[in-house]
Amino acid sequence: MSTNDGSSMKPxxxxxxxxAAAAGVSKSSVSRILDERLPRSESESAKRVRQVAAELGYVRDISAASLRRGNTSTIGVVVPHLTDTVMAMFYEAVARACQKAGLFAIVVATSRDEPEADRAAAETLLARGVDGLILTTAQLGEKFTQELQLRNIPFVLALRRSGNGLASVGDDTLGGYLATRHLLDLGHRKIGIIAGLSYSSSSSDRLIGYRKAMDEAGAEIADGWVVPSGFDIESGAEAAAKLISHPDRPTAIFAVNDNTAIGAMSWLPSAGLSVPGDISIVGYNDIPIVRHLAVPLTTVRVPFDQIATGAIELLRSTTLGPNDRIRIATPTLIPRRSTARNASKDV
Structure with a gap:
């Protein structure tokens, strides 16, 4: 192999x-210029070093750098399901945030939010030497995060919180309020909610937002309008069937995630009902498919990139005050065709 200046180089x-030898600068200068974690220099010397590195096919040796620093530059991410679109979107956001920070994300999928499976996944990642954990599986009242704190293991909760440890989440109470307020503004007063899982802070906070909006509007919540569910399409269909069979049937439904909203929308035609003609529906998360449905879904958009960046910043920070332990990102309502003004006279 030879360089542009005619010198030879062993394969x-x-x-x-x-x-450094090919560019005519010191090894420390090359290391500094090619370190993606540092601000990019646009000096002629830096441009020359990057050009030479590209021509020679230089690839940064991450493992060697990790050994020198005493860490692996890897972050373990624990999610309930890899097949869940929300979790896939969040993991991609974490991977982008890690890349910007000079880190690498490893993901381990757990089994249906089971605490022991979550624990096993986290221990597997720790055994591989990750520098910290991002946990999206926190359950209200669980003990595992307390154990991690006692073991001085760096971790941050994301999307959900448990009351223990650092957390980067969306403002789910505000999101639930925005979804319900949208339906109220369209003239709906009979609004049911497909409420998700009670141990998930994201579900419970969205339910709090729903109740707050209904209370402000003076709209009563009938017994049976709050239906617990899973986060999957089948659960949404089952919950919709319960709401539609209610003697005081709602004219609108807020589903605390998009999958359950899709399930509800897919079931309603079997009951002879149309969206939004008979029932208006709002979802949550704004996963890509919902804008392409036959009736595009009104939903609440979650800023996954902001939440992921917040999680990485919390995980790497060494100086956090008592008011800096949680990052809260603001969601946005995205109106589409699944919601319409209430045409019913019985409001």
Missing amino acids: GRITLHDV
Whole structure:
């Protein structure tokens, strides 16, 4: 192998020393210029080093850098399901945030929110030497995060909180309020909710937002209008069937995630009902498919990139005050065609 200046170079992995020799600068200068975690220099020397590195095919040796720093630059991410679109979107956001921070994300999927499976997944990641954990599986009242604190293991909760440890979440109470307020503004007063899982803070907070909006509007919540559910399509269909069979049937439904909203929308035609002609529906998360449905879904958009960036910043921070332990990102209502003004005279 030869460089542009005619010097020869032995075959094999290109090192910082090789780049430094070819560029005519010190090895420490090359290391600093090529370190993606540092501000990018646009000096002529820096441009020359990057050009030489590209021509030689230099690839940064992450493992060697990790050994020098005493860490692995890897973050473990625990999610309930890899097949869940929300979790896939969040993991991609974490991967982007890690790349910007010079880190690498490893994901381990757990089994249906089971605490022991969550624990096993976290222990697997810790055994692989990750520098910290991002947990999306927190359950209200659980003990595992307390154990991690006692073991001085760096971790941050994301999307959900448990009351223990650092957390980066969306403002789910505000999101639930925005969804319900939208339906109220369209003239609906009989609004049911597909409420999700009670141990999930995201579900419970969205329910709080729903109740707050209904209370402000003076709209009573009938017994049976709050239906617990899973987060999957089938659960949404089952919950919709319960709401539609209610003797005082709602004219609108707020589903605390998009999958359950899709399930409700898919079931309603079997009852002879249309969306939004007979029933208005609002979902939550704004997963990509909902804008492409036959009736595009009104939903609440969650800023996953902001939540992921907040999680990484919390995990890496060494100076946090008592008021800095949680990051809260603001959601946005996205109106589409699944909601319409209430045409019923019985409001």
